[in-house]
Amino acid sequence: MSHTLLVWLVGGVVLVGAGFATTLLPTWRARGQEQRTAWSAARAAIDSAAVSRDAAAARVVEAERLLARAESIAAARGGTSAARAAAEHAREADRLWRTHQ
Template identity: 60%
Template structure:
């Protein structure tokens, strides 16, 4: 009977150790994902403002912004957010260059 107590105690210690390691990692991953998407949405909004202020049509910039918005609609992970951010920043640069 005492060996059952030792086995249960060992399982509890292992589960507690795994929880101590896993919880901060999960929180960090969620924070990185939310931060990346926040930056991507800000870049998309900035590109949309530049598009509205542009006087000429920029087909490449329109495509880049459409890709960024499509990626944002899919709600992927941090890599998708970084890709959406990059597309939106490039579109914003094209519209700003066309305006100058």
């Protein structure tokens, strides 16, 4: 095999690899940012529900169950859909405690 052919093959592999990297890197970064944002929103919703629980005059069993579910999802971590589910459970628990005050 001549050196010219080897240089062209290596150059082609590097060029294809660079193309994949420039295509996938922004997608990976965006996905990571979306996941961090979703988990931040979920933690904020859980904290808000915990404050509503502490301020509630009466015990609301369904809200306690929802908050426990949200906390267990958050403890297990996971992807964006898990964060959204945890946030939804926490928001519903928060709503229940606010309506029973």
